Amino acid sequence: RRSLPALRRLGTDPSAPAGDRVEAARLLARLPDDDNHAALRAMLDSPEGAVADAAAIALGDLGVDWARPRLRALVRADARDVRIRAGLALAKLGDREAVPALVEALDHATRPRDREAAIRGLGRLGDPRAFDPLVRALDDGHVRYLAARALGDLGDPRAYPVLRALLGRVKQADVRDDIARALGDLGDPRALDDLLALATDDPDLQNVGPSLVRLRAVERGRVGGVVASAGGPRPGAGFSRCAQASAGEAGERDEASCETRGRHATLPLALPPDLHPAAWLAMVRVRRVDAPDQAAAQVRFGAGSPQALDADGRWREVRLVVRGDALTGAAPEARFSMPDGVRLAIAHVLLIPLGASAPTAAKR
Incomplete structure (x- = not known):
């Protein structure tokens, strides 16, 4: 950042070589600072077309909306590289006029990061x-x-059979996890059966639970449990607050969750009246909020025995098997026990039926 004043002077110096000024604009976009905006705006008036174009693209990369008209013109420029870079910048402003340039970037960009940015923008x-x-x-x-993620973000119902077919032929766990995420983002309730199968067949996947939540599996009666984001059963004793989800960096999400306080906390569980399985697969979305280190907590479902629930500072989907008869009472609960000083955030507890047939039609 100590180089920023020198970069601003170089970019606005009409006597400097045009190539150096273009490179200065690109670097100013990578080192965000409010003073950069004024320098880049001055560069927009440069008689050197390459300098003015680079300044407009840099402003778009910085999210400056008043660069939009210039970028809309640049996505129709003669030079492919200019069209692609302008489209990537315009996409950051949420402007659909970037779509043709993003498609061109996807098909022709030589830098992998440009293709990746184009895919994210299209989604x-x-x-x-x-x-x-x-x-x-x-x-x-x-x-x-x-x-796959972008198709989920796109929200086009045509994507469901495409993603489902991809799930059937892809074996890599990380890609399957991204497909699971996309199925939830797509919002198509037809994906509930696919996700329920993944819940029991692919225990290492971390996006299945959140996708079941986004498809409202609890509210539709396909699974039991409790979801912090659903506004459903209020947390029982031992919870200090519930917070809504927020967007993170690079498309990652924080989770809506309820945070424990003290050594014990209770969540009431909703069970669909037409589900009576021999056992449940409990999926607990949990992370530790007071420290990043792993802590050894426990959870007890209804009349069942306590089970280990290890949690660290990252969101984890912990899977546990619960006997069906442990949750036959009138008001089943999940009771959490933590060591002194340990606080957990619980995003959801999902109960997937095992050992008995469950309804297959998605309830709307």
């Missing part, structure tokens, strides 16, 4: 023109996971 913009290019990108193993 975020939610334009149906992105569907076919994203489906084509699924054939590229280097960006398949991003394309």
Whole structure:
């Protein structure tokens, strides 16, 4: 950052070589600072077209909305590299006029990071023109996971059979986890059966539970449990507060959750009246909030025995098997026990029926 004043002087110096000024604009976009905006705005008036173009693209990369008109013009420029870079910047402003340039970037960009940014942008913009290019990108193993996520973000119902077919042929756990995430983001209740199968067949996947939550599996009566984001059963004793979800960096999410206080906390559990399995697969979404180190907590479901619930500072989906007869009481609960000083955030407890047939039609 000590170089920022020198970069601003270089960028606005009309006597400096145009190539150096273009590079200065690109570096100013990578080192965000409010004073950079004024320098880049001055560069927009440069008679050197490459300098003015680089300044507009840098401003778009910084999220400056008043660069939008210039970027809309640049996505129609003669030079492919300019079109692609302008489209990537315009996508950061949420402008659908970036879509043709993003498709071009996906098909022709030479830098992997530009292709990856194009895929993310196509998903975020939610334009149906992105569907076919994203489906084509699924054939590229280097960006398949991003394309799957983007199809979920796109929200186009045509994506469900595509993602389902991809799930049937892809074996890599990380890609399958991204497909599970995409199925939840897509919002199509047809995916509930696929996700319930993943819950029991792929125990290492971390996105199945959150996707079941996004598809309202508890409210639809497909599973039991409690969800912090659903506004359903209020937390019992031992919870200090519940917080809503927030977006994180690079498309990652924080989770809506309820935070424990003290050594014991209780969550009431909702059970669908037409589900009577021999056992339940409990999926507990948990993380430790007072420290990043792992802590050895416990959870007890209804009349069952306490089970280990290890948690650290990252969200984890802990899977536990619960006897069906442990939850036959009138008001079943999940009771959490923590060591002194340990606080946990609980995003959800999902109860997947095992050992008995469950309803298959998604309840709307």
